Amino acid sequence: MRLSRYFLPILKETPKEAEIVSHRLMLRAGMLRQQSAGIYAWLPLGYRVLMKIQKIVEEEQNRAGVVELLMPTIQSADLWRESGRYEAYGKEMLRITDRHERDMLYGPTNEEMITDIFRSYVRSYKDLPLNLYHIQWKFRDEVRPRFGVMRGREFLMKDAYSFDLDQEAARHAYNRMFVAYLRTFARMGLKAIPMKADTGPIGGDLSHEFIILASTGESEVFLDKDILDLPVPGEDTDFDADLSPIIKSWTTPYAATDEMHDPEAFGAVGEDKQVSARGIEVGHIFYFGTKYSEPMGATVTNSDGVEVPVHMGSYGVGVSRLLAALIEANHDDDGIIWPVSVAPFHVGLINMKPGSEADGACNALYEKLEAAGVEVLYDDRDTRAGAKFASMDLIGLPYQVIVGPRGLKNGEVEVKNRATGERQMLSPEAAAEALI
Ligand SMILES: Nc1ncnc2c1ncn2[C@@H]1O[C@H](COS(=O)(=O)NC(=O)[C@@H](N)CS)[C@@H](O)[C@H]1O
Numbered sequence: 263m264r265l266s267r268y269f270l271p272i273l274k275e276t277p278k279e280a281e282i283v284s285h286r287l288m289l290r291a292g293m294l295r296q297q298s299a300g301i302y303a304w305l306p307l308g309y310r311v312l313m314k315i316q317k318i319v320e321e322e323q324n325r326a327g328v329v330e331l332l333m334p335t336i337q338s339a340d341l342w343r344e345s346g347r348y349e350a351y352g353k354e355m356l357r358i359t360d361r362h363e364r365d366m367l368y369g370p371t372n373e374e375m376i377t378d379i380f381r382s383y384v385r386s387y388k389d390l391p392l393n394l395y396h397i398q399w400k401f402r403d404e405v406r407p408r409f410g411v412m413r414g415r416e417f418l419m420k421d422a423y424s425f426d427l428d429q430e431a432a433r434h435a436y437n438r439m440f441v442a443y444l445r446t447f448a449r450m451g452l453k454a455i456p457m458k459a460d461t462g463p464i465g466g467d468l469s470h471e472f473i474i475l476a477s478t479g480e481s482e483v484f485l486d487k488d489i490l491d492l493p494v495p496g497e498d499t500d501f502d503a504d505l506s507p508i509i510k511s512w513t514t515p516y517a518a519t520d521e522m523h524d525p526e527a528f529g530a531v532g533e534d535k536q537v538s539a540r541g542i543e544v545g546h547i548f549y550f551g552t553k554y555s556e557p558m559g560a561t562v563t564n565s566d567g568v569e570v571p572v573h574m575g576s577y578g579v580g581v582s583r584l585l586a587a588l589i590e591a592n593h594d595d596d597g598i599i600w601p602v603s604v605a606p607f608h609v610g611l612i613n614m615k616p617g618s619e620a621d622g623a624c625n626a627l628y629e630k631l632e633a634a635g636v637e638v639l640y641d642d643r644d645t646r647a648g649a650k651f652a653s654m655d656l657i658g659l660p661y662q663v664i665v666g667p668r669g670l671k672n673g674e675v676e677v678k679n680r681a682t683g684e685r686q687m688l689s690p691e692a693a694a695e696a697l698i
Pocket residue numbers: 370371372373402404411412413414415417419420421422464543544545546576577578579580581582583
């Protein structure tokens with residue numbers, strides 16, 4: 263992409279309303295614009311990252327055998343009256359009346375709707391197990407939306423819902439999601455720690471939150487340092503096998519959010535291993551049995567021909583919140599430092615002197631890298647080099663290639679690694695090789 267033909271409204275000033283670094287940097291890097299409290303326009307650079315995150319989430323859900331669909335954002339209140347959550351959900355629910363005076367709502371989550379879809383088609387235990395997911399915008403009228411997309415009112419969530427014949431089978435579904443979550447966040451370069459959690463308005467009696475340690479996190483967490491070194495299950499994981507040994511290894515070291523913290527149990531962790539920190543909840547998984555299937559009549563006939571309500575779980579990932587979490591975990595004083603897997607572009611190509619022989623070298627490099635599948639943002643603007651360097655550091659692409667007449671006289675361009683700051687003078691050919 264040539265910057266002269268893109269839309270990247272970099273801000274010079276730090277917006278005063280931004281309280282945490284990820285919010286500040288997303289605004290300054292031209293990724294996001296607030297349209298109203300907690301509701302954002304995703305500008306091109308931010309949208310590219312959001313779609314990269316979504317793709318990793320989808321790949322790992324699909325690997326775990328979950329089937330993707332898409333449910334609407336607007337839901338009928340009648341479904342929520344059946345489950346008894348319509349009144350209970352409270353002020354966070356955005357309630358809407360349509361022109362025919364029908365009570366509707368902007369969905370904060372989809373347990374009722376997915377249960378309605380399930381009960382309309384599935385009647386036999388032979389059709390189980392089933393796990394369905396979508397990635398869809400949610401609305402929760404948070405009393406104090408803040409920290410940018412960390413706590414928005416309209417936000418993007420992956421939510422999966424599992425259906426099984428009994429609790430034992432449902433536990434296997436839960437374990438598959440647990441492993442899928444360990445892989446998902448690791449692929450983004452994040453260390454997400456599963457912690458026993460409260461079940462809140464979703465309900466049930468088994469729940470884990472996946473927490474990224476960050477000083478600006480809203481959750482207070484306590485953990486045994488050993489958990490930070492556990493190996494993440496590989497892409498060859500057999501999701502049909504018994505995954506409980508993996509779950510056991512990840513739930514044996516102490517790890518709890520403040521709601522579930524047990525100081526006595528934490529005390530048993532060696533002093534040198536006790537970590538108390540703040541964290542960002544990027545995922546949350548629940549088992550809640552027949553909480554929705556019972557009142558909504560989602561049943562199957564079992565092998566004895568008896569109608570039984572299915573056992574369910576739900577599994578959420580904060581797709582838009584992950585941008586904030588990633589920046590909180592990957593930045594320095596000059597700006598964002600994107601892991602390659604989620605970077606909006608892989609290489610920032612800087613032409614220090616448009617109109618000079620640098621143009622030819624840049625065009626050749628741009629063509630070669632793009633042809634090899636390397637995503638390049640080519641700063642071809644006629645502005646001073648210093649501003650280009652600052653912008654490229656701010657938006658945080660993993661690599662920069664700096665091309666100027668002086669370097670070219672020696673047949674060289676400069677390659678910079680944004681994360682390490684390491685710089686190399688290489689021939690354009692060697693630079694291309696190094697980046698492909
Ligand atoms: N206001 C919000 N802004 C941004 N992300 C949010 C917000 N509220 C929740 N999330 C993200 O969405 C994830 C799932 O939300 S949740 O309430 O925990 N779970 C559910 O809604 C279940 N239906 C999971 S399918 C959270 O772990 C968090 O990462």
